[in-house]
Structures are given as C-alpha cells and as structure tokens.
Amino acid sequence: MTNQKGRQFFVLDETMSIGKPFDSRPAMLEQGKRIVCQRCGSSHHKPSVQLPIGCYYCPTCIRYGRITSDGQLVIQQTDLPAFDYKIVWPGVLTSFQQKISQQLVANCRQKKSSLVWSVTGSGKTEMIFETIRHVRQEGGRVAIVSPRIDVCRELFPRIQQAFPQEESLLLYGKSEEPYRYTTILIATTHQLLHFYRSFQLIVVDEVDAFPYEGDAQLRYGLYNALAENGCLIYLSATPSERLLQEIRGKFAVLKMPLRFHQRPLIVPKPIHYSRWAQAYRKKRWLRPLLQHLQRLVKKNFVLVFCPSIQLMKEMEWAVRRQEASWLITSVSSQDEKRMEKVQSARSQVYKVLFTTMILERGVTFENVSVVVLGASHPVFTKSALVQIAGRVDRKGAFTEGEVIFFYDQMTEATRQAIKEINEMNQLARSWLTDEV
C-alpha cells in the first residue's frame, strides 16, 4: 500500500489503518435514477450498470481498475517539506518570457489560474519554472501533464535538469517505472484520475491536443486532482473556441506572440488547386504541386501534409515517378519505422517527406518548408493549420522557409488560421516596438 501514497485508490474495506489517517469518500454517489462515478465524473442510468450482487460499477473508467458503489476512494495526503533553491537550466529567459513568467507567479500567489497562449517555438516550458519553484517553496506538490505521451517524455528530462533537488517521476499508461510518491509528477492527463486534491499546481501542456480537448472525464479528473487552494496553468499555441469559452472570466489569458528568436511567424500562402485530391492520377493535375516542390527543394527540405494515409502514399509514388533523383519517403501513425524516419528527416536526409497529422505538432525540423495538400479538408482544423505552419522557422539560421496551403474551397478554418497568425505577428511587432 505504501507505493500508493499521495494518490487515490479504491477499497472495499473501510477500516484502513496504515500510517496517517486516510481520507476516504464513497466511490459512487446516487442521484435519483442515476449513479455518478466520483473518479471520472460520468453519470450512468442505474439499471445499465448494476451488478448481480446489487451494487453498481462504472464502465467508463474501468480500464483504471473497477470501482463499485459499495466501496470507497481512499487517499493518504502528506505534507511536503518546502525547499528553497536556485533553478538550474542552461538557457536564459528573454525579457518577454520573463514578463510572462512573473505574471504567472503573481497569478499563482493569488490562486488565479492562467492560460499561456503562446506561439509555436516560443519556449513556453521555461516560462513555468519560476511558478513551479514558488509552489514548491510553499510546500506544494506539482503535476505537469499533457494529453500527449511524446510531450511528457520530452518534458521530463528538462524538468529533472531544472529541478535536480526534487524527486520527480514520469508516469503514463505503460510507463516502465511504477508509481511512487514524488514532489513533481510528469504524466499524461489520464493519470490524473488516480489523484484527489493532490496538487497545488497543475500545468497542462498542449491543452488543446487530442484526447484531452473536449473530454469531460479527463477534465473532471484534472479538477479532482487539484488541491482546493491550488491553481492551473494551461499552455497552448492554439486554444480552441470551446476552451476559451470555458475559461472566460475564470482564467487570466496571457498571450506570448514572440518566438524565442523573435522573428515573426511565417504567414501561410493560400493557393487554389482544384485537383489536389486526384493529383496523383494525371501528370497535368500533379503539375501545380510539382512546380512548387521543384522550387522549394532547391533551398530546403519539404514536409507535405496530406489528409489521409492513402492519399499520402499515392502522392509519394506519383512524385517519385516524376522526380526519381529525389530521396522521398512518407510517414504516418501506422508506420513501424516512424521514429527512424523522423530522426532521418531531422538530419536532412530527405528532399520531400509526405506525412499525415502525426507531425502536426511536437517536432522541430530545421531548414524546412511546409505544404498542406488540401487545407480545405475537414481534418485540417484551424488549430491543426496553425500548428503545421508553426513547424517552419522554429530555430536555426535558415529563415527562407515557406508555408503553402493548397485548397479547392476556402474554408473558415483556413481563413481563421491565417488571421490568427497575422494577429499574433501584429501583437509581436507592438511588443518589440514598446521594448525599443
């Protein structure tokens, strides 16, 4: 039981007597004809979830272990020792990052939650370090979570490096290390269902990403895991309308329009292309894409985003037939060599890499231009388009990267994505002018 310290677990036996007193509460609560799970918040019609022995269970969160209405959710909370130490990390904050960082600490002192709406490539992780230190100094426990495992994996070593005095743990569904009590937890948003009033600060990175966005259970888990006097920090480059609506009046919204290198975001060029979806069928239909690729590969490597795996493969073959000397490949979520290919792409091995939404976010390439084939397709939401455009000019000395959106019909998502990028650039210009 000791390795459960600091997180909630389900028991049928109410007479727990190990260590400090345990807080417990019923695992499920009856509300008339319905029964509500206290771990994931989902509500069920009683007869549909009744077991032969008469009690009820929750099918929604059963993959975290079955909980039933005759048991309790139990947690052993512990007071943490406060620490005072310097943050160690190799970089320094720009004056603009510093400004956001200070506002976050001030908000946290007032127990006010914040959304950092910060452009792709702005170095948002570094801006939360000072708040983490503040919360730890007060003896609070911190969770840094994301819907995406790859984001968690990338965050973990950076947090360890910045907070070497702290015990930290990386936790996700199939993580190799089992749970243990730590002052800082880095985890997927799903893992928060195992906690109750446990963290004084929860940072949610890429809050707009699948599967957290719009998932009521995960949101319930997040609020359950937050201590009563705790606060939240959401980080996102592309918050959805739904999220902005949800936090309106409750969260402070801090916009960070400047990338770390302080160059503006690359504004996408929308180009009309009526035959993009059939382009692989006829040379004539392929020409518009091919002409742009021929121009772009002269200066950098090109990522071509396609709305489906099938189209991605057809296009890969069609372009290869025309340009046999180019090293071309494709990568999707179903590709076993996905990691190796992304690594090779980082080393500038390919001329053209066809891909799907998997490379939409979380990856940084240098010397790259981006083409979206069919920006008008519904898979390309406004957020996806802003993220994809954000792959270009993230770092390095090369600044000639381009973003091209091929479309057959101009969509609201495309229009809004370009508008949002322009607005952020405008805000960035005003910040830079103020600074001078």
Ligand SMILES: [Zn+2]
């Ligand atoms: Zn449940």
